[in-house]
Every structure is written in C-alpha cells, then in structure tokens.
C-alpha cells in the first residue's frame with residue numbers, strides 16, 4: 001500500500017486477523033518522537049483491545065548488531081509474542097532489517113509488516129524480503145529471507161525526513177530509471193522542486209514505479225541467483241567506496257550515486273551506452289545534490305580491493321551491471337585494468 005496518510009491502515013491490517021495475540025511495533029527514537037502518538041492513536045481506534053508493545057532500538061546502522069538483536073528477542077519473550085503475533089517494523093531500512101530478522105527467527109518465524117518511513121526503505125529495503133544484521137567483519141553478513149505480509153508506505157512520513165536522507169533515497173530511484181524504467185528519469189527532471197520538497201503527490205509516482213520494478217525483479221529471482229543482481233547497478237563501486245571509507249563518510253545513496261557515475265562510464269566503454277545518456281545521468285545527480293565523484297580522492301587500488309571482497313563478486317573478473325542504454329542492463333565481466341582507468345577518471 002502506497003499513499004498519503006496510511007498509518008490508519010496499519011491498525012486495519014492488525015485488527016483483521018490478530019484477535020487475542022499481542023503485536024509489537026519496533027521503531028527507533030527519532031521515528032518514535034515524530035509518530036508514536038499518531039500510530040498509537042490509530043491503533044487504539046482501528047484495533048481496539050489489541051495489546052501493542054512499543055519497542056525502540058537505537059537509531060542508525062549501529063543498531064544492526066547481534067547485541068541489539070538479542071535485546072529484541074528478550075523483549076519479544078517478555079511481551080510475550082506468540083505464533084499468531086505480528087511484528088511491525090516502523091522506520092527506515094535499519095529498523096526493517098533488524099526487526100525483520102528478529103521476526104524471521106523468533107519462534108522460527110512470525111508475521112511481519114513493514115511500515116517504511118525513509119524514502120530508501122519505501123523504494124528498496126522494505127520490498128523483497130531481505131532481512132539481517134551486520135558483523136564487525138562486514139555488513140549484512142547474517143540474515144534471512146522473510147517476506148513481509150504487507151508493506152505500508154505512508155508518504156506523509158517523508159515530510160520529516162532530513163533532506164540528505166531524501167536525496168540518498170532518490171539515488172535508488174535513479175537506479176530504477178537506469179535498469180528498467182527511464183520514465184522515472186523524465187519525472188525526476190520535470191518535477192525537481194516538489195520532489196525535493198518531499199511533497200507526497202510528487203513522490204507517489206516515484207515510489208509506486210520503484211516498488212513495482214523491485215517487486216517484479218525479486219518475484220523472478222527471490223534468492224538472487226541471477227536477474228536480481230541488476231538491482232546492484234552502481235553498487236559494486238558504491239559498496240567498495242563505503243567499505244574503503246569505513247562507512248559513515250557517505251550515506252549509502254551518495255556512494256551509490258558515485259558508483260552509478262562510474263558504472264555509466266564503464267557502460268559507455270563496454271556496453272554501448274551513448275555518451276549523452278551517461279551525461280544525462282551525471283546532470284541528474286547534480287540537480288539532486290548527489291555527489292558524482294568522491295569528496296576526497298580515493299586510491300583506485302583500495303576500491304578495487306574492496307570490490308573483489310564484496311560478497312556479490314564472483315570468482316575471477318569483477319562483474320558489473322552495465323547499461324546498454326537507459327532502461328536496459330546486463331551483467332558484464334570487466335577487466336581490472338578497465339576498472340582502474342575508470343576509477344582514475346572519478347578522482348578528476
């Protein structure tokens with residue numbers, strides 16, 4: 001469900017099937033401060049008599065760790081949640097991944113509803129069923145596929161999202177434009193101001209089309225043995241940049257924006273993408289205040305090393321999702337020499 005003012009739907013969704021069993025809303029203190037009263041009022045009205053435990057985990061990527069997962073399990077047991085209980089993941093991708101993994105594993109799996117409140121979570125993280133946590137050894141190393149029963153994206157919640165977070169989410173929307181639906185790029189070009197202002201009416205079409213693409217791709221390849229990899233356009237270098245800079249220097253979407261610029265340049269060299277289309281992408285990044293090059297130069301060798309270690313890389317050449325033209329991509333093995341050249345061009 002995608003629309004403005006949908007928190008009431010969460011209540012309707014819980015009311016219709018959970019008689020007797022308590023539910024848990026997992027969120028973070030930032031989202032809680034903005035929306036707790038609204039959601040709890042909606043639940044009291046729409047699901048009277050339902051017992052709801054409100055559980056907060058720390059805000060930010062640091063919450064996706066074993067100790068926080070363990071704390072969640074204890075809180076679930078304290079309620080206690082049972083097999084017919086529902087976990088509502090109410091927040092950004094961090095809350096979705098952590099609460100989703102807790103729901104995937106508690107009592108060997110209980111129902112999950114994703115209620116994403118960041119643009120990134122609405123267009124990406126809440127759809128597709130991947131859940132998990134990080135280890136000190138790497139991001140997302142422990143997890144499970146656990147499809148949510150429902151995803152409810154209330155566009156109004158995006159109005160409190162910091163501008164940088166909104167832009168980072170738009171990087172993923174640009175990605176969908178490249179891999180499947182160039183009309184997204186037309187909308188981004190035509191509606192810059194209302195989109196950057198977070199206006200629900202302007203964002204709706206972007207979220208709907210993005211979710212449709214993600215859902216289609218995932219439905220065809222849930223466990224990522226093939227086609228799902230196209231969702232990683234811009235992510236090989238993006239992930240490498242995040243890892244090489246110790247996470248925290250770039251928002252994920254910013255790193256992906258830079259990765260998409262690199263992937264577009266590689267696409268021109270190896271996949272026949274017209275130079276004008278690569279330029280169009282770089283223009284779009286600029287228009288949305290997304291970086292198209294690292295803020296401080298990063299040695300190509302460090303990025304290459306991180307790309308080789310990426311769990312999604314295959315043996316031998318590093319594989320890239322490259323665009324033959326905007327809207328059509330394929331997987332290409334890319335020789336390291338060519339990657340190094342392209343990374344040099346990023347440092348100016």
Ligand SMILES: NC(=O)c1ccc[n+]([C@@H]2O[C@H](COP(=O)([O-])OP(=O)(O)OC[C@H]3O[C@@H](n4cnc5c(N)ncnc54)[C@H](O)[C@@H]3O)[C@@H](O)[C@H]2O)c1
Nearest residue numbers: 030059060092093094117118120121124125130157160161
């Ligand atoms: N499971 C998947 O398929 C998938 C896909 C992409 C990303 N992810 C994961 O998602 C995470 C990133 O998600 P994210 O970008 O949403 O970050 P996030 O969850 O950390 O949220 C970003 C910040 O925005 C705040 N926030 C959330 N909603 C808000 C709102 N409506 N108003 C104001 N502030 C709000 C949060 O408290 C946080 O400080 C990463 O851990 C990544 O691995 C998962």
Ligand SMILES: [Zn+2]
Nearest residue numbers: 172235252256
């Ligand atoms: Zn991403």
